[in-house]
Amino acid sequence: MIISKPLYEKLPYLYFIVGAYMFFSYDRAGTNIAAAMFYIVASIVWVKRSCFRRKSRISQTVAHIRIPEVIYEYYPFVFLAASFVFFKHLHQPLFLAAAILLSLVAIKSLILRQQSRKANPLSTGAGHRMF
Numbered sequence: 001m002i003i004s005k006p007l008y009e010k011l012p013y014l015y016f017i018v019g020a021y022m023f024f025s026y027d028r029a030g031t032n033i034a035a036a037m038f039y040i041v042a043s044i045v046w047v048k049r050s051c052f053r054r055k056s057r058i059s060q061t062v063a064h065i066r067i068p069e070v071i072y073e074y075y076p077f078v079f080l081a082a083s084f085v086f087f088k089h090l091h092q093p094l095f096l097a098a099a100i101l102l103s104l105v106a107i108k109s110l111i112l113r114q115q116s117r118k119a120n121p122l123s124t125g126a127g128h129r130m131f
Contacts, residue, residue, distance in 0.1 A: 022038065083098075
């Protein structure tokens with residue numbers, strides 16, 4: 001099955017939107033499991049495409065400590081999922097502030113990765129910063 005390139009490029013975002021809509025709109029366990037599956041598939045597709053499009057193969061380091069690539073690649077999605085849970089279930093101001101901060105860190109990281117992998121590959125030997 002062949003789909004058009006514009007639709008193909010937007011599929012992970014569509015999966016995220018469907019998963020988020022299901023998570024925030026319904027409170028049944030089955031729907032939350034389906035929403036989590038959409039979210040997980042979207043993050044896997046996004047990471048796989050991002051890794052394939054990466055122009056430089058450099059080691060990921062944070063403050064001179066080597067971190068596993070799987071943690072580096074998926075931490076923004078874990079942060080974003082945690083912020084969704086905080087927004088939906090925990091309504092204390094502290095948790096809402098934490099949800100906003102987690103969302104901002106995750107979105108910033110994803111935007112920076114997408115920009116660096118599209119146009120300006122990082123030089124060899126440089127490390128990635130998590131924050």
